[in-house]
Each structure stands twice: as structure tokens, then as C-alpha cells.
Amino acid sequence: GIQVEQSPPDLILQEGANSTLRCNFSDSVNNLQWFHQNPWGQLINLFYIPSGTKQNGRLSATTVATERYSLLYISSSQTTDSGVYFCAVDPTSGTYKYIFGTGTRLKVLA
Amino acid sequence: DGGITQSPKYLFRKEGQNVTLSCEQNLNHDAMYWYRQDPGQGLRLIYYSQIVNDFQKGDIAEGYSVSREKKESFPLTVTSAQKNPTAFYLCASSIRADKGAIYNEQFFGPGTRLTVL
Numbered sequence: 001g002i003q004v005e006q007s008p009p010d011l012i013l014q015e016g017a018n019s020t021l022r023c024n025f026s027d028s029v030n031n032l033q034w035f036h037q038n039p040w041g042q043l044i045n046l047f048y049i050p051s052g053t054k055q056n057g058r059l060s061a062t063t064v065a066t067e068r069y070s071l072l073y074i075s076s077s078q079t080t081d082s083g084v085y086f087c088a089v090d091p092t093s094g095t096y097k098y099i100f101g102t103g104t105r106l107k108v109l110a
Numbered sequence: 111d112g113g114i115t116q117s118p119k120y121l122f123r124k125e126g127q128n129v130t131l132s133c134e135q136n137l138n139h140d141a142m143y144w145y146r147q148d149p150g151q152g153l154r155l156i157y158y159s160q161i162v163n164d165f166q167k168g169d170i171a172e173g174y175s176v177s178r179e180k181k182e183s184f185p186l187t188v189t190s191a192q193k194n195p196t197a198f199y200l201c202a203s204s205i206r207a208d209k210g211a212i213y214n215e216q217f218f219g220p221g222t223r224l225t226v227l
Binding site: 041042 | 143145147151152154155158198200213215218220223
């Protein structure tokens with residue numbers, strides 16, 4: 001089955017710094033989402049982005065489907081950005097089953 | 111206010127007991143999903159349902175059962191056959207999925223933390 005790898009696994013930043021999180025996937029996909037899991041466990045939708053580029057405030061994401069990767073950019077990071085960021089992909093096999101990566105754990109220091 | 115609700119938030123179970131976790135959505139979504147998350151890990155799919163009265167096993171279905179009698183509801187039962195049930199359980203839904211449709215954005219509930227005593 002499809003493999004989803006996220007890097008880096010852990011990231012520590014000072015408040016105000018920028019960062020790039022990467023998601024590589026091993027096969028073509030119909031759907032791709034980025035989520036932020038807050039300290040209480042809630043998964044928050046950041047982007048639905050099977051291809052192209054989107055921006056939402058300090059966050060933006062780019063998916064290059066032909067090269068099988070997606071990037072999540074966080075600019076001017078804040079302590080509230082801390083948590084785990086997951087990439088999830090739905091392969092083109094038509095099963096509508098998302099496969100999650102193992103996540104990037106981000107800690108932003110004040 | 112549309113969304114996905116899960117109850118209870120915390121659940122404690124004695125060994126040998128079955129417990130049922132509730133998941134309700136008022137988003138008029140066709141598809142619903144149950145995931146399990148262990149500490150420091152990603153999410154793994156337990157069961158999913160693309161339409162009422164139909165559901166499929168995910169990657170780790172052993173020891174779990176589900177039903178889908180109503181579009182809004184997708185309860186998960188953790189049976190005594192599940193060897194390591196202590197985990198965080200997340201329910202999701204997506205609008206899905208006529209055959210051939212591609213768009214399938216998922217939305218998640220707040221989760222239930224299950225602890226076996």
C-alpha cells in the first residue's frame with residue numbers, strides 16, 4: 001500500500017521563526033489534507049490540497065502531485081502553533097481510505 | 111452549528127467488558143470513519159462506512175464492531191476481544207462519494223480517551 005513519510009519528526013522553534021514541514025507519498029493520490037492536532041487531541045483541518053498552492057494567514061501549503069510531495073509552511077510561528085502536524089492522503093485506488101503519516105511534532109518556545 | 115460530536119470524552123473500562131463509543135454528525139455527510147491513535151503515533155483506520163447499512167473493515171478491525179443504522183450515527187463497540195484497547199479514538203466524516211467522485215475532505219470529532227483498568 002501507499003507509504004506516507006513526514007519530516008522532520010520533531011522541530012523546536014523560537015517564536016517568530018519560519019518552518020517548512022514535508023510530506024512524501026509513494027503513489028498517486030486523489031485527496032490530501034494537512035491537520036494540526038492540538039494538545040487536547042483535536043484534529044483541526046488546515047488545508048485540503050490534492051494539488052496546487054493555498055494560503056491561510058501565516059500558513060500556506062503546496063502539493064506537487066506529479067512529484068508526490070506536499071509542503072506546509074508556517075511563518076512567524078507562535079506558541080499556539082505547537083502540537084503535531086499530520087499529512088493524510090487518499091490514494092487513487094478509489095477506496096476513500098485516508099492513510100496518515102506519523103506526524104511532525106512542533107514546539108514553539110516563547 | 112454543524113459538527114461531529116463524540117461521547118463520552120473519557121471512558122474507563124474493566125477488562126472483559128464491552129464498551130460503546132458514540133459518534134454523531136449533523137453535516138449531512140455520507141461517509142463516517144473510526145480511527146485509533148496510540149501515544150506518539152499517527153492515526154490508524156478501524157472501520158469506515160460510505161453509506162447507511164454498509165461498512166468495511168479498516169486496517170485494525172479485530173476486536174471492534176460497528177453499526178450504521180442512521181446517516182447521522184456511527185457507534186463503535188470495543189469488545190473484550192480487543193487485546194490492547196487503551197487508546198484515543200477519533201471519529202470522522204466526509205461528504206463523499208458517489209462512485210467516481212474524488213472530493214473527500216474529512217472532518218474530525220473531539221475524540222474519546224479509553225482506558226482499561
